[in-house]
Amino acid sequence: MSTATLPARVDIVDARKSFGTLEVLKGVNLTVKPGEVTVIVGPSGSGKSTLLRAINHLEALSAGYIAVDGEPVGYRLRGGKLHERREKDILATRTGIGFVFQNFNLFPHLTVLENVVEAPLVAQRRNRQEVTAKALELLDRVGLADKAGVYPRQLSGGQQQRVAIARALALEPRIVLFDEPTSALDPELVGEVLDVVRDLASTGTTLVVVTHEMGFARDVADTVVFMDQGRVVESGPPAQLFGNPREERTRTSLSKVI
Ligand code: ADP
Ligand code: MG
Numbered sequence: 001m002s003t004a005t006l007p008a009r010v011d012i013v014d015a016r017k018s019f020g021t022l023e024v025l026k027g028v029n030l031t032v033k034p035g036e037v038t039v040i041v042g043p044s045g046s047g048k049s050t051l052l053r054a055i056n057h058l059e060a061l062s063a064g065y066i067a068v069d070g071e072p073v074g075y076r077l078r079g080g081k082l083h084e085r086r087e088k089d090i091l092a093t094r095t096g097i098g099f100v101f102q103n104f105n106l107f108p109h110l111t112v113l114e115n116v117v118e119a120p121l122v123a124q125r126r127n128r129q130e131v132t133a134k135a136l137e138l139l140d141r142v143g144l145a146d147k148a149g150v151y152p153r154q155l156s157g158g159q160q161q162r163v164a165i166a167r168a169l170a171l172e173p174r175i176v177l178f179d180e181p182t183s184a185l186d187p188e189l190v191g192e193v194l195d196v197v198r199d200l201a202s203t204g205t206t207l208v209v210v211t212h213e214m215g216f217a218r219d220v221a222d223t224v225v226f227m228d229q230g231r232v233v234e235s236g237p238p239a240q241l242f243g244n245p246r247e248e249r250t251r252t253s254l255s256k257v258i
Pocket of ligand 2: 048049050179180
């Protein structure tokens with residue numbers, strides 16, 4: 001797949017988020033370099049989804065900021081201060097960020113092809129013919145060229161997730177975020193989805209993947225980030241995190257899940 005769009009860089013600076021009195025992000029600092037694959041691992045409840053959702057402003061941070069290509073998501077820098085951006089502008093930024101959810105979130109009443117073309121037609125107001133051609137190319141790429149006319153319920157979980165990936169790519173995103181893309185799947189379907197993500201990684205799009213699949217993290221990540229209790233405990237290349245972690249907490253936690 002040609003990636004005409006440049007991969008994005010993400011800077012997460014002292015990101016904090018509270019739900020009521022519960023502080024779930026306690027000052028996260030992280031840089032995602034353009035074209036790199038960052039895999040976030042960590043126990044359930046450690047704030048991984050909240051962090052991912054904050055990158056495209058599905059969650060607003062309580063403090064700190066996240067910038068995509070130097071532009072704070074959800075805010076505008078004016079006179080040295082951050083100002084809340086208009087919903088319309090936030091939506092425009094969000095269309096450059098692909099998001100793949102654990103439960104696929106396909107539109108059940110639309111066919112596979114209609115699912116893939118919906119956002120480019122509606123949110124990006126692109127030309128139907130061009131968008132359809134691109135969608136068919138993407139479906140072919142994820143191995144579902146023959147499923148364009150069927151409905152999501154007629155597909156396996158793995159196939160549905162591959163449609164969801166094609167749908168995210170149809171927006172020609174500069175970055176794609178994956179929140180546990182395989183954890184709702186039967187074990188025998190995990191591989192086919194990870195293969196698609198792996199393939200995507202090789203095209204140089206910036207990817208941030210939350211997953212419990214440690215083999216995938218080890219093989220595909222440029223950087224592995226281990227989160228626990230709202231903080232980044234340690235981040236670095238897979239060889240460091242899995243082979244020679246600096247922190248005791250990384251060692252005990254990652255040796256448990258492998
Ligand atoms: P993870 O993805 O690592 O499992 P989450 O980011 O989903 O962690 O959640 C971190 C913590 O924040 C959990 O304790 C969760 O219950 C809480 N949480 C997440 N979303 C909300 C919300 N909308 N309202 C209240 N608490 C939330
Ligand atoms: Mg989660």
